[in-house]
Amino acid sequence: MSARREATLWLAQRGTAMILAACVVVHLATIIFAVRGGLTAAEILERTRGSVAWGAFYSVFVIASAVHGAIGLRTVAAEWLGFRGDAAEVTVTFIGFALTVLGLRAVVAVVGG
Amino acid sequence: MGNVPEFSRNDRREKPGLSPVLMVSVWRGAAEGAFQSFEVPRQPSQTVLDVVTYIQRNLDATLSYRFACRVGMCGSCAMTVNGTARWTCRTHVDKVVVDGDLRLGPLENLPVVKDLVADMRPFFDKWAAAQGQFKGAKTRQEDFTRVDPRSTARREADAAIECIGCGVCYASCDVVAWNPEYLGPAALNRAWTLVKDVRDAGQASRLVAVAGDAGCHSCHTHMSCTELCPKGLSPTRSIAGLKRATMKLALSMEEP
Numbered sequence: 573m574s575a576r577r578e579a580t581l582w583l584a585q586r587g588t589a590m591i592l593a594a595c596v597v598v599h600l601a602t603i604i605f606a607v608r609g610g611l612t613a614a615e616i617l618e619r620t621r622g623s624v625a626w627g628a629f630y631s632v633f634v635i636a637s638a639v640h641g642a643i644g645l646r647t648v649a650a651e652w653l654g655f656r657g658d659a660a661e662v663t664v665t666f667i668g669f670a671l672t673v674l675g676l677r678a679v680v681a682v683v684g685g
Numbered sequence: 686m687g688n689v690p691e692f693s694r695n696d697r698r699e700k701p702g703l704s705p706v707l708m709v710s711v712w713r714g715a716a717e718g719a720f721q722s723f724e725v726p727r728q729p730s731q732t733v734l735d736v737v738t739y740i741q742r743n744l745d746a747t748l749s750y751r752f753a754c755r756v757g758m759c760g761s762c763a764m765t766v767n768g769t770a771r772w773t774c775r776t777h778v779d780k781v782v783v784d785g786d787l788r789l790g791p792l793e794n795l796p797v798v799k800d801l802v803a804d805m806r807p808f809f810d811k812w813a814a815a816q817g818q819f820k821g822a823k824t825r826q827e828d829f830t831r832v833d834p835r836s837t838a839r840r841e842a843d844a845a846i847e848c849i850g851c852g853v854c855y856a857s858c859d860v861v862a863w864n865p866e867y868l869g870p871a872a873l874n875r876a877w878t879l880v881k882d883v884r885d886a887g888q889a890s891r892l893v894a895v896a897g898d899a900g901c902h903s904c905h906t907h908m909s910c911t912e913l914c915p916k917g918l919s920p921t922r923s924i925a926g927l928k929r930a931t932m933k934l935a936l937s938m939e940e941p
Contacts, residue, residue, distance in 0.1 A: 575896030579935035582902045582928060650898065651863040 588640035595633040620682040627683035634675030642668030704785045712790040715797045733773035750801040760849030765790040770856040772915040792856035815872040816894045820887030830884045842881035845923045847916050854910030866899040870910035870920030877923035892934045901927035
């Protein structure tokens with residue numbers, strides 16, 4: 573049902589926006605903290621390797637970004653390009669999954685190993 | 686008479702700061718057409734509707750425009766004035782004139798019938814599509830429902846209920862321009878007044894009607910409607926209320 577789908581997507585968009593607001597603050601604060609005295613790959617990996625907390629944080633960040641971005645692109649496609657309907661739904665869903673996979677791959681790369 | 690300004694018929698043109706004539710360009714035609722220029726004598730306390738009426742009565746009787754009450758009640762005289770949708774009967778020329786120029790066109794986002802007359806059918810069809818009709822559940826044999834005017838629901842409905850259907854919000858809405866199916870601020874505002882009406886029995890189907898791609902979830906909260914509503918209403922607030930109400934329904938209902 574379109575009405576329920578729209579209401580659910582709206583809720584997901586607002587919910588992920590709240591999560592992203594918190595994630596971005598932590599992310600920016602970490603950047604400012606991390607670049608004191610220079611920034612090296614080794615320093616970053618030292619912080620993230622094997623860290624369950626950073627792994628969980630960036631996983632949440634990635635998933636929220638993917639959901640939020642895909643829903644936003646759906647609206648942009650509909651309003652600016654007139655791209656609506658099943659093809660648009662499939663396309664933005666694919667983009668959402670692609671962002672999730674790519675993002676989680678990056679999380680695994682900095683946390684794992 | 687002290688400092689009270691006097692305007693006799695003869696001294697109007699000499700008032701300081703008041704240029705003697707207005708240069709008015711008016712849309713002529715329908716979807717295809719062009720702006721036609723008129724020179725209209727400037728008057729104190731002149732409204733944009735006065736200007737249009739002067740043109741029609743003195744300069745070109747074929748000019749088409751729409752008005753009825755002239756006092757901001759009927760909602761029929763809205764036009765695009767120097768690029769902004771306004772009710773013309775209560776818009777003073779002083780407030781909107783730019784370097785002595787006025788540019789008048791029909792409302793945006795609606796088909797043009799002729800000159801300054803927009804076809805309001807899509808606008809009001811959307812009120813119907815948003816289920817803007819009251820659906821009662823009582824018969825005439827039953828007693829009246831007592832509604833406390835201080836109750837939260839009634840106060841929320843009252844805050845949105847003074848709409849005169851002028852179409853200024855609809856003509857100013859970016860989302861209507863992007864998505865012609867979008868129900869628009871006025872229809873959604875009307876639906877919200879009924880959602881907050883405790884007597885109404887058509888809530889679930891109304892909330893389904895106002896959700897969706899063409900409904901409240903498409904609102905970007907640009908607030909042009911709220912900024913320009915001549916009655917000082919906030920359709921944006923009403924639409925936000927509909928988003929919350931539809932969300933609650935979506936989370937609660939099994940199948941609509």
